[in-house]
Amino acid sequence: xxxSSVPRASVAGAPMAGAPAxxxxxxxxxxxxxxxHDRPVRAWLRFFRSELRLVFGRRRNQALLAVVxxxxxxxxxxxxxxxxxxxxxxxxxxxxxxxxxxxxxNGVFLSFIALTLLLTLVMPLAxxxxxxxxxxxxxxxGTLRYLLAVPAGRMRILAVKYAVVVVFxxxxxFVVAAVALATGAALFPIGPVTLLSGTTVPLAEGMLRLVxxxxxxxxxxxxxxxxxxxxxxxxxxxxxxxxxxxxxVVASQVADxxxxxxxxxxxxxxxxxxxxxxxxxxxxxxxxxxxxxxxxGVYLVIFSSFAWARFTTAxxxx
Amino acid sequence: xTEVRADPAGVSAGPAPAGVHAGASVPAEPAEPTAPSSLxxxxxGLTKRFxxxxxxxxxxxxxxxxxxxxxxxxxxxxxxxxxIRMLLGLAFPTSGSAELLxxxxxxxxxxxxxxxxxxxxxxxxxxxxxxxxxxxxxxxADRTADPRTAPARINQALERVGLLAAAKKRYRNYSLxxxxxxxxxxxxxxxxxxxxLDEPTNGLDPQGTREVRxxxxxxxxxxxTVFVSSHLLAEVEQVCSHVGVMRTGRLVFQGRLEELRxxxxxxxxxxxxxxxxxxxxxxxxxxxxxxxxxxxxSAQLADDQxxxxxxxxxxxxxxxxxxxxxxxSLEELFVGLTGEGFDVDG
Numbered sequence: 001x002x003x004s005s006v007p008r009a010s011v012a013g014a015p016m017a018g019a020p021a022x023x024x025x026x027x028x029x030x031x032x033x034x035x036x037h038d039r040p041v042r043a044w045l046r047f048f049r050s051e052l053r054l055v056f057g058r059r060r061n062q063a064l065l066a067v068v069x070x071x072x073x074x075x076x077x078x079x080x081x082x083x084x085x086x087x088x089x090x091x092x093x094x095x096x097x098x099x100x101x102x103x104x105x106n107g108v109f110l111s112f113i114a115l116t117l118l119l120t121l122v123m124p125l126a127x128x129x130x131x132x133x134x135x136x137x138x139x140x141x142g143t144l145r146y147l148l149a150v151p152a153g154r155m156r157i158l159a160v161k162y163a164v165v166v167v168f169x170x171x172x173x174f175v176v177a178a179v180a181l182a183t184g185a186a187l188f189p190i191g192p193v194t195l196l197s198g199t200t201v202p203l204a205e206g207m208l209r210l211v212x213x214x215x216x217x218x219x220x221x222x223x224x225x226x227x228x229x230x231x232x233x234x235x236x237x238x239x240x241x242x243x244x245x246x247x248x249v250v251a252s253q254v255a256d257x258x259x260x261x262x263x264x265x266x267x268x269x270x271x272x273x274x275x276x277x278x279x280x281x282x283x284x285x286x287x288x289x290x291x292x293x294x295x296x297g298v299y300l301v302i303f304s305s306f307a308w309a310r311f312t313t314a315x316x317x318x
Numbered sequence: 319x320t321e322v323r324a325d326p327a328g329v330s331a332g333p334a335p336a337g338v339h340a341g342a343s344v345p346a347e348p349a350e351p352t353a354p355s356s357l358x359x360x361x362x363g364l365t366k367r368f369x370x371x372x373x374x375x376x377x378x379x380x381x382x383x384x385x386x387x388x389x390x391x392x393x394x395x396x397x398x399x400x401x402i403r404m405l406l407g408l409a410f411p412t413s414g415s416a417e418l419l420x421x422x423x424x425x426x427x428x429x430x431x432x433x434x435x436x437x438x439x440x441x442x443x444x445x446x447x448x449x450x451x452x453x454x455x456x457x458x459a460d461r462t463a464d465p466r467t468a469p470a471r472i473n474q475a476l477e478r479v480g481l482l483a484a485a486k487k488r489y490r491n492y493s494l495x496x497x498x499x500x501x502x503x504x505x506x507x508x509x510x511x512x513x514x515l516d517e518p519t520n521g522l523d524p525q526g527t528r529e530v531r532x533x534x535x536x537x538x539x540x541x542x543t544v545f546v547s548s549h550l551l552a553e554v555e556q557v558c559s560h561v562g563v564m565r566t567g568r569l570v571f572q573g574r575l576e577e578l579r580x581x582x583x584x585x586x587x588x589x590x591x592x593x594x595x596x597x598x599x600x601x602x603x604x605x606x607x608x609x610x611x612x613x614x615x616s617a618q619l620a621d622d623q624x625x626x627x628x629x630x631x632x633x634x635x636x637x638x639x640x641x642x643x644x645x646x647s648l649e650e651l652f653v654g655l656t657g658e659g660f661d662v663d664g
Contacts, residue, residue, distance in 0.1 A: 043461035050458035058446060142442025146504065149406050149438060151431040152459035315409035 047156065051164045055130060061168070064126050065175055071122055072114035072180035079103055079113070080187040107184030108193055108206050112280065114180035115173070115217055119273050123172050124249040127221045130168045131228025132241030134161040135311065139236035139318040154312045162229050162304060169221035177214040197281040213276040216289065220273045223296035224249070227269065230303040233311040236318040266291070269299055358384045358512045358543035359405060363414035366400050374400040376567035377414065382545055382560065384511075387538045389554040389575075390547040392564030393656050398547045399439050401564075402516050406436055419511055432462040435505025436514040440521075441497040445490035449481055449500050452489055456504045463508055475503040479533065495526035502533055513537055515546040519553050531557055551652040563655045570655050575648075582646035582654075586624055587616040588631065589640035596636045603630060619643060 055061055083104045099116070103109040115123075135158070138144035147157055184190070193206030201209075227248065232241045252270040255261050265271050272292030278285040359382035366375040375397040382388040392398050403409040405416050407424030416423045421430035443452040453472045457463050463471075476482045479499040484492065492500065498518060505513055515534070519527040534557045538544050548554045551561075561578055563571040571578060586605070590596045596615040600608045605617035605627070619627070624643050631638050646654070 040461065042465075046458050046465055047461070050455055054444070054447075054455065141444060142440070143444060145403075145408050145438050146436075146442055146456065146501075147459050148408055149431060149434075149436045150456060150459045151407070151427050153428060153461070156461075157459075313410070315403070317403070317409065 044156070044160070047152065047160050048163055051160045052167065055164050055168060056171075061130060064129060065171065068118065068122055068126050068172055069175045069179045071118055072110065072176055073183050075114055075117060076110050076180065076183035076187050079110070083188075102194065102196075103184070103188060105189065105191075106193055106206075107186075107188030107190050108181065108203075108210065110184030110188065111177045111180040111210055112213065112277070114176050115213065115276070116274060118176055119217065119220070120253065121246075121249070123176065123217075123221060124224055124270075125246055126172050127165070127169050127225050128228055128242050128245040128249070131165045131225040132232050132243075132245050133238040134165060134229055135232040135307075136235050136241045137232075137238040139316070140238055142318055144318060145316050148316055155308070158229070158233075158304075158308060158311050162226065162307075165225035165229060166218075166222045169225050170215075170218040173214045173218040173221060177210060177217075181210065195280050195282050196277060199282040201282070209279050213279050216276040216279065216292070217273070219293060219296050223299040224269065226300040226303040226307070230307040230310070233307045233314070266295070269295075271295065356384060357417070358382045358386070358419055359388070359417070359545055360420075361401075361405070361414065361416040364401065364404060364411055364416050365413045366397075366404060366409065367412040373567050375404065375411075378564075378567075378569040379572075380416075380562060380569065381572065382543065382562075384543050385541060386560045387534065387544045387546065387558050389551070389558035389561040390545060390564070391551055391554070391561055391652065391656075392547075392549065394549050396549075396564040396656065397567040398549075398564055399516055402436075402438060402514060402545075402547060406434070406438065406514065407431070408438070432460060432508065433511045434514060435507075435510040435512070436516075437498075437501045437505060437518055438514070438516045440517070441501035443489045443497070443500060446488065448486050448488050449476065449492070449496075449503075450485040452500065453504055453507060457507055460508065471507055475506045478506055479503040494521050495523070495529070498522060498526065498530065499533075502530070506537075510542055512543045512545065515544065517547055517549070519548065519550075527553060551649055555648055563652065565656045578651060579645075579648060582651045584619045584643050584645045585616050586619040586627055587614060587640075587642045587644055588627075588638060589614055590631075590636055590638055592636050595634065596631060596638075599631050599634045599636060600627070603627060613639075616644075 079100065099109045099112045103113060135144070138147060138157075144157075148154065190203065192200050192202050193209075194200045224245070228241065228245045231244050232238070235241055249270060252268045256265055256268050256271055272288075272295045275288050275292040278288045359380050361378060361380040363377045363379065364375060365373065365377050367373050378397075378401065380401075390398055390401070400409065404411045405418060405423060407427040410424065418426075418430045418434055423430070443449075444455065447455065450472060453475060454468065457468050457472065458465075473482065476485050479502050481496060481499055481503060484496060489497070489500070498521075502515070502518070505515075518530045518534070522530065531553070534544055534546060534554075538557070544557075546554055546558070555561075555575065558575055560574055561571070562569055563578075571581070586600075588596050588600075590613060593610045593613060593615045597608050597610050600615065600617045603626075606620065608615065608617040624641065628638060628641055
């Protein structure tokens, strides 16, 4: 700990024994700035990759994806037993659940069933955890002040955070669809898909429609993520942001079922989530799909603007 | 010292912030030119008023010369951390302006902060990542850092703070001293011109405190300006060349450490059997604040030479048993500036 002879202004680049790459380190202080400026895209990608690793490498989030992925298996097994009992005992219909009547004939429908069921709470909750945690979690750990001092840039932090929330939303949607498809294929027959409108399309086209359905659900989750991001800029308690977002989802879904609120139904954040069933008809009702996507887009723009306005002007006191 | 001029971004050496040297009771660096490039940190009328109306930082004019080790002192709650947050662009000033290395903040944050390392209000990392991954995360967020040299630079920073052996340990399992050192390592990932350390010894045991002091010395020896805040003068006085003293949001002193020492008036203390007579002599000589306590008489020694006072006492027939000139310690001066105890002024 005594005074050591370190070359001037090159602390980090000071050649040390056992550090072979030291020569590559810029020695002058003046070169520190400007290195990445010629490659802004690479610098963005590097930060994005770091954020991806942070979110997807975190055990909590991995567990979250695993739990979300376990649901379709449980649902599949449950429905397999129910379908089996019914064919033996000649019981009633599908209990009002969409797509169940089709499931007995085609395992592909397990994907649509799982997406419908899990969109009510499980998938929004998973997205809420990551979106609500995005800024508030950093503030809670205190790492936000160090990211700002790096400087990562406020706009850049927000953009990278949201980009990874979107990736997580896509991951959640595809995990559900893929696990459900695999489970459906294992437990039920697979073949040409009979759409809700009665037309039968080849299996390949059914698969393609499933991909679009999943993307639509991912878009819905991404718009929810934007709301979560905005809430996340308001607090340093991630759990508060997560809970607030979960409450919004539940409240919106409850309001959506009350006929007296019909006037506001199209404007609710969750109203269009299940509109993906338009993709399972021939012809596809693109009007409904586009209105849904418009709703997602509007929510995304409003809340990401709010997040930007708040985050770029607020004092970071955590 | 003139590197700022060579900044590729073309930082215009703007006019010297008005009153950089004005507000403080003692000019910071009378010998140095007042061009902004000679200051690593400068602020002018920097003020932060919280929403509740409380003024946390009240028109402070910092002047931190390049190459100095600047001790930013003051009791807890005197506005040090709020000032540092404004300097680093984490909080926005209500009024006034600040510059780091001649670049205005927070507008120039992207340009200047890569050259500034910092430890703000204690270390903070992801508890679920290990030390090395935490530094990699910091480095990845820095758009000016070269990813090709990142592993080597991270290794060097870890080695510099003695954490190489604990690099694979999760941050959650680090001791407080290790956490502190990791934060300093993060500040050393790329070459810096200025290091800002906010209470780097907070919560450390004496051994850890000494380690941090040693690190500060090393950093300063390599030519980097160090701006270090503390509520304990004793912790930084050995390493500082300059000090700024805060009290309830105001900068009540700024200058070289010796200048702070000089502000304390020495007192002459006389031990005598005739205190009343001695006091009369001191009063006749015009010495300020004469005090009698038992057999001891003391007074402030202005420019009077102690020899003259002694001669006058003898001439007046006062028997002098002992005579001493006492200078106040830095600690006493510091307490005199900031008040006794913690949070004296709320």
